[in-house]
Amino acid sequence: MPSTSEVCQTSGIYRVVNHIKHPKEITMVKGKEFPPCSECRARVEYSLKEATKH
Numbered sequence: 001m002p003s004t005s006e007v008c009q010t011s012g013i014y015r016v017v018n019h020i021k022h023p024k025e026i027t028m029v030k031g032k033e034f035p036p037c038s039e040c041r042a043r044v045e046y047s048l049k050e051a052t053k054h
């Protein structure tokens with residue numbers, strides 16, 4: 001599971017999975033680093049919800 005500061009391998013929509021306080025969804029592009037929580041800067045893990053369609 002990708003987590004904060006790892007490089008994204010698959011473009012798409014990701015959901016925060018281990019951070020109940022701020023269960024955000026973010027759009028990621030391949031090659032970018034996964035950010036920390038946008039609210040409190042905590043390190044979080046993500047799961048791919050929907051890959052970007054081409």
Ligand SMILES: [Zn+2]
Nearest residue numbers: 022037039040
């Ligand atoms: Zn947070």
